[in-house]
Amino acid sequence: MRRVNLYHDKRAQWAVYVVFFGILAIIPLSMDDPFTMNQYSRYGVFAMLALSVSLVWGFGGILSLGQGIAFGMAAYGMGATMQMQYQDPVNDPIPSFMLTNELEVLPTIWEPFWHTHLGLILAIGIPVLFFVIFGILMFQARIAGAFVAIMTLAMLGAWYNMAYDMQPYTAGFNGISPPSAFVAFGVEVDPYSNLIYWVSLGVLCVLTLATKALLQTKFGTIVQAIRDDPERARFLGYNVAYYQIVLFALAGLIAALAGLVWVMITQFVSPTSLDIFFSITMVIWAAVGGRMSLFGAIFGAMFINAAQSYVGDEFQATWFIILGAVFIIVVRFAPKGLAGLFEYVFGFIPYRVRGTSGARGDAHSASE
Amino acid sequence: MSVHDFWTPFALEPFINALIIGLSLASIWLVAALGLTIIYGTMGVINMAHGEFIMLGAYSAWVMQFFIGIPWLLCLPLSFFIVGGFGWLVERGLIRHLYDRPLDTLLATWGVSLVLVQSVRLIFGGEPQYIDVPDELSTVMNLGFIHIPWMRIFIFFVSLGLVAMTLAILFKTNMGIQIRAVMQNKEMAASFGINSKRVYGLAFAFGAGLAGISGAMFSGLKTIFPDMGLGYVVEAFLVVVTGGGEVLGSLATAGIMGELFSVFSYFTNDTFGRFVLFVLIVIFLRFRPQGIFTPSMARR
Amino acid sequence: MKISRRTFVTGTVAAAAGVAAGFPHIYMKDFGQAWGAKPWIKKDGNIKVGMLWSQTGNLSVVENDSTQVSLFAVDILNGRGGIAGKEIEPVVVDAKSDIKVYSEKATQLILRDRCVSVHGSYTSASRRAVMPIFMKWDHLYYYPTCYEGRECMQNIINTGPLANQHSFDLVPYMVKNFGPKVYLVGSNYIWPKESNKNVKVWLERAGGEVVGEDYIPLGGSEFSPVFNKVRQQEPDWIMSTVVGDSDIALHRQFLQEGFKSDKMPIAALTTGEIETAAMGNEAGAGHFLSAPYFQTLPNPVNEKFVNDYLGSKYGGGGVTHYNMEETYLGILIWAKGVERALEHTGGDWEAITPRMIRDVSGNWNGQGPVGLSDEESPEGKVWIDPDNFNIWLKPKIGQCGSDGQFTIVKEADEHVFPDPFSIYPERGVCKADGLHKPDGTVQKDVL
């Protein structure tokens, strides 16, 4: 018999996920409130973004401040798809905002979005492809650490400027608001229905469990190894850049899916989705919840956003100060976030499992 | 934006003026980036709150002028000490504990910037403010077809002066020698009796002070408002990173970036110029990492 | 490793605690309110009206004033006994200058707080972010800021000037007094560009010409490249659609570049009392602004408005400016709409719907559209266009003095028709039920 930290018990972790998503699944059965459904779906999207940050930063050691690039690109793709669902090929073939921007025919880059499936594929494919290319650019040059952060930030800034300068194609600063809800396979995804909740939480659930499963494969161990010491991994025969590119693209994929669902919920996309502040906020969510725990990151995103929605009036003016202070405290004293605190507390819970291959009696996993 | 008015045709005189404007932009970016260069170059800290230090400099100049009536020129050095002192406190209270976690300094300083922006907004309100500059600086110098506001000439020379001062401090003074020793090898510097903590604290305070003086100076040219830092910090970062965290590197990159941006925005427009500049920098970082990551070869 | 019962229990408790903390209204009382045919205004309740502004963040500079003046207007109405004896209850939320929050809070005001109408937004971006929500719930939004038009939605009433009204009088005035050559400078987004399209139309009529056109990023504060081109083109005056912080930088750098406002003035659409106060008197002096309202408008209604407002607990900002006054008008116009709706339902509060308020604000029952008389509106008589639900108003031109206040130098002779598609006649005509296209079809919700 030996003592270990319950926190590190993989089965307990899975149990927490099952229970968590189980509870989330019950919520719509117990209520029928369009506002709550809409709001919780939004939290679901934020949780996906925190998940992507957790994967790429917490597990991969790549501090990307550019997750908004994938989010924003996918959001624009989805916005275009939904806008074109609203347009009529015969009577009204061009979105209103283009007509007032000296465009008389639909631009070629908008043509594919007539087809919903193609539009969805592009909305996901283009950001992922961009992340692959951008990843190759960075990681083959062995750029790491803070420089990745700065480069992703600069790239985000470039796209932000682009989105709002290319007014005839993106509606500029005002953004695109598709007037009708998204229709897929003949079903209207009403942004105030239980359906939107299922979509958002469903995507979150699948992404979370898939990411969790991925991290338990050898690939997951290797990316964490690369995070700890890329050079060591390289001399063990791993093409570190290749792994980082794949991981970066996967995180981009998650953020892109979040962007897709986001536009389904809000029917609106503008350059603010590429805002630098927003992308850094995602990092705050993940950091506060615990970047090295998927569950922690998801929880952090939901918790901070719920707090933002529900704190009383007396905190409104000081909200950013509170957020900033919490963030400073977390970074300074609890780099593993709330999840790290749990890990610490769980270390005191007496919990034993049958030891493996002659383990020592008193060896217990250390906690931070 | 249609194609025909996207490009401005070339004309010599305004083009020369554009080149001069490029120098002026370069001097603004340089002075904004100088403090960051010291902080990054010395301790590898990516100070995301640098823009807010600039903002604090502008606000402290404004407060001194508006409430106490101190003339603007005197506000400049005073801002240096006020913001420098604030930077010293931030270093003592926060940054000092994070030196072995460079990524976390980036995040923690971002938290600091959030707190600073909102605090300033709560204290002074969100309205933009302005500051009175001496009348001599509110006019323009005319040399044939060349027209340069004296304010920009002033900033240009002050920024060069600050660079010279920084270099002099780094290379001639005792503190500078200590800073450079710690920059090169912390352990070895410690074995020579250099208190690296003290040096870091001073370097951070010095960098913050430079941000303060630049903020006070920009307040004469531009607008003072709580979010103003964001307008400088991105360019400042790019200058520092591309320049490799060295003072002369920043000098060179600020010059190149200022000119490129001015020329791009002369021919196209400001927003597009910015896009091209960002992309060029990302590509540059890809192909010239050695010039940037000076310490990267020294592992194990 | 075998999972023990204790593991499972601990895990469950942890997860449940997490969910409970993250989702407070699972255990909150009003959780799960059934959505149904509930009335918007309860017989025994107040009239709830939403205020969707930012109290924090960069937009709060303007929107704080909007909130204050809205509350001031509600106070006045309640002081008179509310609407037909029923008290108005403002529901103020903070949109935190974040587009995502605007959209969330709009949903909250409609669905959770069940406000009968919502007033809000200073920027087009936030307006467009919330419009799909108002369309979805067939609700009603009052937007008080000047905007570019070219929209035709059935769930909005605008009380700010449209692009075609804004520069209508200004351009001929400037051409006449300063000369035909004009340089257009704007912030890089849609409103300045659309405004300038209108300016070009008026310029052509007045015999002027555009010698240059430049847009700088929102929040940008570097104008030397622009002034370089200005110096080369030597325009007679500058037409500015630069907004916010950038506007202040524009005027200050104008001065530092050695330009003089009496030789080459800036004619602006948004440089109001707040901006002139923030840029310093010498930077603002001599330039022109076209707006439907100025603090110095010499009429008793305005003097009372200014005095009452600045004397009230809401008037801490020290000025009244055009956007505040338009917001104020929005509340008064909304109250009149509610009165009419009550008349329409024959006194049944519970039958009033948001959309009904809009419908009766148009040409209802032969009474003509809702409007405010010279005795009610600080800017003088205004009324809602019964077709496109924008506002008829008289633009005025003010010249900034050395005290930051404006002297009215010209007022339009007649009210100007708000035409959202003035420069796009080929798109059709906006009517109450949608955009009537040239081919005879009607398109709803054009945005």
Next chain:
Amino acid sequence: MAVILDLQDVTKAYDEYKVVDGFNFQVEEGELRCLLGPNGAGKTTTIDLITGRQKATSGTIMFKGRDITGQREDKIAKQGVGRKFQVPAVFKELTVRENFQVAFSKNTDPFHNMIRLGRRDGRERLRQVVEIVGLQERLEEQGGNLSHGETQWLEIGMVLTQNPQLLLMDEPTAGMTEQETQQTSEIFNRLKGEHTLVVVEHDMAFVREIADVITLMHLGKTLAEGPMEIVENDPKVREVYLGTEGITDAA
């Protein structure tokens, strides 16, 4: 026995300064070679050049008869060159077991590894390696919690897990206690013959314990090569080390 590693006239120069200067170096299969020299002699740089961490300015590096000059680190590693760093490098947030799993890198394709469960991989090899380096009782411990000596053994074990034909060990006993050094030399003596080893070392007692042949580097060149006794008594060597005591105390 065949030559497994062959450096021909290898030079690494920074501007004018040559860290490695026309260095020739041959190692035979199954040999344990010690690479010695004062600080700055170019030992670690040589290892860097062999493993691809730095690119040679000129010269060729042959491994098993194939030219590996200038190839990428991971490609060289996959051909059978293992390297232990001077400052021990292990994955600190991973358990010892996971460290070994990562080191078991038969297939390094990320997509292939996405469908493999880490735990199953290379169990057999893990048992063999753990038997050599010890650490049986520390498998579930986090890498960052090991003692210095244990970290060194873990890293040696990780390199061994790959079963490389050539092992490059940069100061494997640095910072070890005497007892730990003793254990390490036992490990090395077991490896001898089966693997080819190049060991950079300062600890002369340790070198005496394990080395067949030593190569002494100075200013990027070979100063002397041969069995311990011969090198030790070479007058050139004495001159370099200035002292009369020879290299024994130089470390």
